[in-house]
Amino acid sequence: MVAIIGAGPTGLLLAGDLARAGVPVTVYERRTGTSNLTRAFGVHARTLELLDARGLADEIVAGGARIDSLRLFDRIRLDLSTLPSRFPYLLITPQYRVEQALERRAIELGARIVRGAELTGLRQDGGAVTLEFADRTEQADYVVGTDGVHSAVRTALRLPFPGRAVLTSIMLADVRLTNPPEDVLAVNAVGDAFAMVAPFGDGWYRIFAWDRRHQVSDDTPVTLEEIREVTRRVHGTDFGLTESRWLSRFHSDERQAPRYRIGRVFLAGDAAHVHSPAGGQGMNTGLQDAANLSWKLAATVRGKAPAGLLDTYQKERHPVGTLVLRSSGALIRMAMLRSRPARLTRNAVGAALLAVPAVTRRAAGVISGIGIGYPGVPRAADQPLRSGQRLYEALREGKHVLIAAGDFPGYRDRLRVAAPVTDTDQAVLVRPDGYVAWRGPAASVSTMTAWTVA
Ligand SMILES: Cc1cc2nc3c(=O)[nH]c(=O)nc-3n(C[C@H](O)[C@H](O)[C@H](O)COP(=O)(O)OP(=O)(O)OC[C@H]3O[C@@H](n4cnc5c(N)ncnc54)[C@H](O)[C@@H]3O)c2cc1C
Structure with missing residues (x-):
């Protein structure tokens, strides 16, 4: 049995994937009810692709609002509409x-x-993990800590969580606006303050605001007046702010666990890494951790994994966590620039850089996750298959997909074989998480056996 600690987005995706693979899985969650708090509110293109590979993207997209370009710091605009994805927003x-x-x-x-x-x-020995709860203990073969930033699993493993606080006294407000911004996502910063406004698509708006002049502890209540004042200072208007349904104050840390695995226990999501909310990466990165780990763990539990497969979780995901820490940290530091000349330079240089198509492609690729791959393991772009399905529909079985023309009887029981739309003598093996495991002539498919775990 695999035990997952924490029923946030990371743990829930992982649980579904393991169950789909036939692995007995139990999620232990501290809360008694479900959460209706909107912490994350942005789902990036690569995450939508992962949800597509689980048959969930279309319903989630239907209930949300699409943003195809991000306006940052007045003149800087990042175009997402040309992302090479089914979800270019x-x-x-x-x-x-x-x-x-x-x-x-x-x-x-x-x-x-x-x-x-x-x-x-x-506690764990070579063969099992014992989980301790207030009223009982349970046994598991493997455990994944998806229990968030204050992870009890990370603490029990005695792993440090090095890093630092980057922003204190950030205000969050879910509000109604009578005169909302024309831009779908409006972000601006004026030295002493910044504010971001984004719609939920149901008449409510999320405002993130920060004011260098008013730094107080997280438990100091936020008032609507405070939000109004900062928004006006930053955007020149309060957009007709009327009422709120949620006001909160929090701080933001940049931290990463040095190891994502100790023996039979893994960390994923916020338990493994946290960063500033800039770029909206937290939930997205956690879901991608889960998609990377799930098929490797399922193959291991079922005795089908090649030696070393589980170690690739740390090798692939830890550097991505570091990259996200750096990129979201850079964005927040740019937003906090204090002097006017520095801010003018930021705006001019940013706008000039993003006028260069290659720079825009790279920036949009990192922020959306579309441009993130692993060494020697690039992302597999969606593509039509001869069966009439798309690749990401074929991935819904949770198996590797071999895109190749021809008959591969030795593999049919272990992976999904799908013919490409156009004739080619090349073959591509796509992992269950949508990354390319192997590419080569169809005639040499038999050389790829090490990765054909089902
Ligand atoms: C204000 C705010 C705005 C954000 N905006 C964005 C955004 O726009 N985009 C984005 O991608 N991310 C955003 N994030 C970050 C995002 O919310 C988190 O990264 C995400 O929730 C992490 O998911 P997770 O499943 O790893 O952990 P969590 O969602 O924290 O879930 C952990 C779960 O574990 C449970 N748990 C904890 N301890 C125990 C225990 N000892 N035993 C059992 N269960 C336990 C908790 O109750 C919880 O249900 C935002 C965060 C905040 C605070």
Whole structure:
């Protein structure tokens, strides 16, 4: 049995994938009810592709608002509409909608979710892990800590979480606006303050605001007046702000665990890395951790993994966590630039750089996740198949997909074989998480055996 600690987005995606692969899986969640808090509200293109490979993207996209260009710091515009993806935009939708879809899928596929179960400790020997709860212990073959920033699993492993606070006293407000901005996502910064405004698509708007002049502890209540004042200072208007449904103050850290695996225990999502909210990367990165780990863990539990497969989780995902820390950190530091000349330079240089198509492509690729691959393992772009399906539909079985013309009887029981639309003598093996495991002449498919785990 695999035990997952924490039913946030990372744990729920992982649970569904393991259950789909026939692996017995239980999620232990501290909370007794489900969450309707909208923490993350941006789902990037690569995450939508992963959700597409689970049959969930279309319903999530239908309930959200699409943003095809990001306006940063007045004149800087990042175009997402040319992303080479079925989803060339940022989707604005509340985190709880993504969680609801992932939870429904996990339960339908047979995952068990136990609520009101708070992990207090764990210990492992070579063969199993013992989980400690207030009222009982449980045994598992493998454990994944997806229990968020204050992870009890990380603490039990005695892993440090080095880093630092980057921003304190950030204000969050979900509000109604009578005169909303024309730009779907409006972000601006004026030295002493910044504010971002984005729509949920249902009449409510999310404002993130920060004011260098008013730094207080996280438990100091936020007032609508405070939000109004900062928004006016930054954007020149409060957009007709009327009422709020959620006001909160929080701080943001940049931290990363040095190891994502110790023996039979793994970390994923916020338990493994946290960063500033700039770029909206947290939930997205966690979901991608889960998609990377799930098929490797399933193959291992089923005794089908080649030696070393589980170690590639750390090798592939740890550097991506570091990259996200750096890129979201750079964005937040740019937003916080204090002096006017520095801000003018930022705006001019940023606008000039993003006028260069190659720079725009690279920036959009990193922020959307579309441009992120692993060494020697690039992302597989969606493509039509001769069967009439698309690649990401074929991936919904959770198996490797071999795109090749011809008959491969030795592989049919282990992976999905799909003919390409156009005739070619080349073959591509796509991993269940949508990355290319192998590419070569169809005649040499038999040389790829090391990765044909089902
Ligand atoms: C204000 C705000 C705005 C954000 N905006 C964005 C955004 O736009 N885009 C984006 O991608 N990300 C955003 N994020 C970050 C995003 O919300 C997180 O990265 C995401 O929720 C991480 O998911 P997770 O599943 O790893 O952890 P979590 O969502 O934190 O889930 C962890 C779960 O574990 C449970 N748990 C904790 N301890 C235990 C225990 N001991 N035993 C059992 N269960 C336990 C918790 O109850 C929780 O349900 C934002 C965050 C905040 C705070």
